[in-house]
Amino acid sequence: MADAKVIPFGEEPRARRKARRAGRTGRGTALAPVPEARTEHPPAAPPPSRPRTLDERIAGGLAFLRRRITGDYEVDDFGYDEELTDQVLMSLLRPFYEKYFRVEVKGVENIPSDGGALIVANHSGTLPLDGLMLQVAVHDNHPAQRHLRLLAADLVFVLPVINELARKAGHTLACAEDAQRLLERGEIVGVMPEGFKGIGKPFSDRYKLQRFGRGGFVSTALKAGVPIVPCSIVGAEEIYPMIGNAKTLARVFGLPYFPITPTFPWLGPLGAMPLPTKWTIQFGEPIPTAGYPPEAADDPMLMFNLTDQVRETIQHTLYKLLVQRRSVFF
């Protein structure tokens, strides 16, 4: 919608960005369930350059349907259904990612192409849309199309339907066992250590990082010997400006908070529509952890220092991005 209004900031040369943007908008019909063709990094098996004909798309869809209704697909130990995620769940999120929040991604080269890494991001926005957008951002922008495995709060796995979708999209419970298992398998794991303190904070505290739990994510990364990639997400704070928290209602429903925004719950379901803010996701320089001895994971001082380092990096990047931002919506 507002392509011309976006002012390119950051280290990336303007020409390259333009080229990519042109490539993206020129990509035929929007609903094709193929991974989008990139102009810079051709994937190992390049998709046909011409847009798929209707018949090919129908044939592809029928083959997909055939596999699904006969149960002929694989899931991993965590219940991650790669086919469903790629072909259905990602396609449902992509309009939000591309058209609604117009997510701009910087520093995707900081995510390694192979092997494990732990992406640590800030958390905000009342509903965890930032996690989902981060997942699309990593998959669609990374040359190796890596899949982000998010660690989610236990509430997610208590709720019906939500838990089923979360497992199929590759999310798992935020606990040290699961995180370490995924990292040792060489997956990219995403964690938001602020948890409910971050996502449910009042609007007046926006972009102020909350406490990073007990820093368990650092010791997990250290034990697995994978780098920590700090990640700052700007724009998610304003999608549901939370001006109040109905604590009694929250307790009744068993939720950690019950948000009151200028539109919710006053407008009913319409008030649950997020505001169309413009998002920026910046991945920072990876912090290597491979150099530490194995017993370092039990050193609380080192854990606190590394946690603080990650937290400071994210907070400073947030301030930098906020200064560069021209408006919340454009």
Next chain:
Amino acid sequence: MGKVVLVTGVARQLGGRFVRRIQRDPDVDRVIGVDAVPPEHHLGGAEFLKADIRHPAIARVLAETGVDTVIHMDINGTPLGKRGGRASVKETNVIGTMQLLGACQKAPNVQRLVIKSSTSVYGSAPRDPAVFTETTTPKSLPSGGFAKDVVEVEGYVRGFARRRPDVAVCVLRFANILGPCADSPLAEYFSLPVWPTVLGYDPRLQFVHEDDAIEVLRIAAAAPRRGTLNSGTFNIAGDGVLLLSQTSRRLGRPTVPLLLPTVTWAGTALRSIGITDFSPEQIRLLTHGRVVETTQMRETLGFRPKYTTAETFAEFARSRGPGLLPPESLARTVDRLAGVLPARGGLSQ
């Protein structure tokens, strides 16, 4: 391999198969099968002793026969046949194990004890890690039913292992055992024409093939092979994971998603008319699922299952015959549709 082997629970299909198999091992001189009821299947020439392990008489059996290897397989979730209720099952599981362990403690010849346990000890809860290892402590211990029996049985076994350090104790925690003649509650559930499921949950399940279960029991009952150790606690499961929705599609059985409270009522109704055992822990398994780590089984016990979870299920599906919506006919319908559509468009073919 010990010379004299005592196997409990031989009236069950799995116990009977195990006795027949171990009978053929050259190192085994004598196999004694024990159960409270005589088995309907033959035991391949093994001796059968009608003895109830809930009674102290079992101690005399052990003393008189000079048993050196005890395979305790009489730990079950459901009563055998239509006899007995939950109370007698629980008594056999818990009191039976206590009596048997007491008898083993008094029997100086016993060198090896193998317990057929279950991964139910981990319970299933949304707040647990996705994959259980042998050392994971579950967030919420099972509050009743078979799972609680297993937790108690394992507690007594640990106590026995402390008191008799000279006995090699091996606890095998089996995932759901499936096979052509499996009579587990889950197999009964899979035989229903239409499956009640819990709306909004798609549990992850793991299966072990019967053949693999027999094989791993044999490994545990024999002397450890080079470079392996067969005392301790091991999770036993086939590789990989199947979702309940996948199993229903592969077996061609339609599902009826019900709200969680309704499932409990439906389960009670089904149980009271005797169709299937739909116990609370069964419902929990079908809500949250359970997956265990099997690295210890591979590396320490040195056992590699022949069948993966998916292959086990395929074998089971073959033995059960097609359901109401066979996947082959669904696939054929889609293929026919695919054959019709390009003919209409006709350009790119």
